[in-house]
Amino acid sequence: xxxxxGSSPQAMKARAAKTAAAIAPASALAASAPVNKKKTNPAQFxxxxxxxxxxxxxxxxxxxxxxxVMVGIMVVMAASFFFVVDxxxxxxxxxxxxxxxxx
Numbered sequence: 001x002x003x004x005x006g007s008s009p010q011a012m013k014a015r016a017a018k019t020a021a022a023i024a025p026a027s028a029l030a031a032s033a034p035v036n037k038k039k040t041n042p043a044q045f046x047x048x049x050x051x052x053x054x055x056x057x058x059x060x061x062x063x064x065x066x067x068x069v070m071v072g073i074m075v076v077m078a079a080s081f082f083f084v085v086d087x088x089x090x091x092x093x094x095x096x097x098x099x100x101x102x103x
Contacts, residue, residue: 040048059067
């Protein structure tokens with residue numbers, strides 16, 4: 001049976017070393033650098049919120065309508081499926097109880 005390419009121990013060690021290097025912090029200084037906990041003033045906060053709000057892309061009325069209709073269809077399909085399954089299980093349990101009672 002032939003081995004898959006890259007399944008040798010040396011190849012696996014090389015991949016593990018590459019992954020560890022990618023996950024590890026860039027330097028010891030980066031890991032011990034203090035986190036800047038400076039508070040921003042309210043005006044700066046409002047400016048940043050408005051800048052982020054401008055980046056939002058809203059769906060169109062047509063997209064919202066289509067999505068809502070699709071959700072409604074899926075709800076009806078799921079409800080129908082579970083109704084049929086419930087009827088089948090209920091009939092099966094009733095039949096089983098009828099046989100258990102000697103019936």
